[in-house]
Amino acid sequence: MLRTMLAGLFSDDLAVDLGTANTLIFVRGEGIVLNEPSVVAINQPDHSVLAVGREAKAMLGRTPGNIAAIRPLKGGVIADFDVTERMLHYFIAGLHRRRELVRPRVVLGVPSDITKVERRAVRDSAVRAGAREVYLVETPVAAAIGAGLPIEEPGGNMIVDIGGGTTEVAVISLYGIVCGKSVRVAGDEMDEAIVQYVKKRHNLLIGERHAEEIKVRLGSAYPLPGERQAIAVKGRDLTDGLPKSIVISDEEVREALREPVMTIAETVPACFEQTPPELAADIADRGIVLTGGGALLKGLELLLARETRLPVTVVADPLTCVVMGIGKVLENPDLFAAVTRTD
Ligand SMILES: Nc1ncnc2c1ncn2[C@@H]1O[C@H](COP(=O)(O)OP(=O)(O)OP(=O)(O)O)[C@@H](O)[C@H]1O
Ligand SMILES: [Mg+2]
Structure with missing residues (x-):
């Protein structure tokens, strides 16, 4: 009885930011419950998982021949399906042990420029890792929501999300990406x-x-x-x-x-080239918002401000902004309907 009552308190919904560098999981009603590097250590002879997350990251570049420390995502997308799936499974199973999650509904953040095939791969990995239903939301949209930008209004909001594997620049209005530009440099x-x-x-x-x-x-x-x-x-x-x-x-x-930083900086004007003038005018007033761990590089906002002649701000917690945004999507049905996709 008590068990059932407690189970009822926990919801089955998870928000997952499956990043090239870090994976974060948010449980509805609880907040962030997991924040670990996206790294898996595999025992080569029998392909068993030796360690995941922080423990596996400490092994990177330090393994003997029979152990492989693998980062299964590259440039924001899954490079090794099997290992990604096992990593997700490990993370989600770890949550299971602590609460009554039964095949959770999962909302996952994905880069905006990935192909249909790549989206399918992410979805399949999550299902095989134990998800009941999988919904996808584009990372820049999640970042904008996490940053508290008014994306429900007709107005230009520019997000620059600099992660481990990818930098995504996007102009968002009325819940959607109007134009965007990504580079695999972060x-x-x-x-x-x-x-x-x-x-x-x-x-x-x-x-x-x-x-x-x-x-x-x-x-x-x-x-x-x-x-x-x-x-x-x-x-x-x-x-x-x-x-x-x-x-x-x-x-x-x-x-x-200098070189990677300039490549990132040049992505912003490249996105402006495709931005409709009304939205560009809005961004000139509101400025540019930086998210993702790369935004923590000292002086990056100053460089971007110099290059664009626009105000640039870094969100309060760049490393958790995306998962907090996906979490808000989980908790708000209208937002959920407006920004998630199932294809
Ligand atoms: N203080 C800091 N200064 C510079 N870079 C930092 C700092 N802290 C973290 N980073 C970098 O941020 C990156 C990780 O950011 P984040 O977790 O947002 O990436 P991700 O979401 O996993 O990757 P992606 O979005 O590309 O898939 C790493 O490259 C890390 O080295
Ligand atoms: Mg990211």
Whole structure:
């Protein structure tokens, strides 16, 4: 009896932001219940799952031959179906254990430019991972909802969502994307740019995880006021193959990041080229809103403001904005009807 009553308190609905870098799950009535890196460690001989999420991320670049630490999504889309499905299954099963979720209804965020076949793949993965019904919502729309923008009105709202694998720029009005532009350049490309820079300039090979750490601690898109900073970077010397440590400055990291950062910045004017003038005028007044973990790169909003001559703001919590938006969709039937799709 008590069990049934408790079960009734929990709803069967989940909002899932299946990102290239991080997966977040929101349960209706509860909020965010899971926030883990989208990484799975697989034991090669028998294909069993050894670890998922944070624990698996710590293994990236550190596995012996019999273990593979895999990031199953690339550029915002599923690159390895089997592993994505197992990851989702693991995450959803973990929630099951804590509450009475029986084959939940799931709303998933997907990039706006993916093909029908890719949408189908996402849907199938979620169903095989245990979902009863699957609805999709475009990431920029979810980001705009999460940011609290008035997308129900006729008026231009511009979202720039910079994730791990993809940057999506979209103009949203009346619940829909009027025009958008995406590039497969985001946080991962920034990490890779740091790896390449350190290799070229310092003859030092570093791992991608270390590069990400450097980006988060020292990275910037625009010169910032205050003292110059520097940190120690450790890797393998390409000349003699031995471990070595060098010191890298914030200026060097900015130089390393210039190319991916400029590619991201150029996506905004490319989107404006397709934007109807009335909506462009609205955006000139309201400005541009940044979401996604990449928006946390220091000075990115200053660079974008300089490049576009428009006001640019970063939402309060860029890493959770999309899943919070999908969560609002779950909780509001009108919004649900207006923005989800089943094809
Ligand atoms: N303080 C920071 N400075 C710069 N980058 C950061 C910072 N914090 C997180 N990031 C980067 O944000 C990215 C992850 O962002 P997010 O979780 O929004 O991506 P995602 O939704 O998983 O990916 P996608 O939307 O492309 O599928 C990573 O590349 C991470 O390194
Ligand atoms: Mg994302």
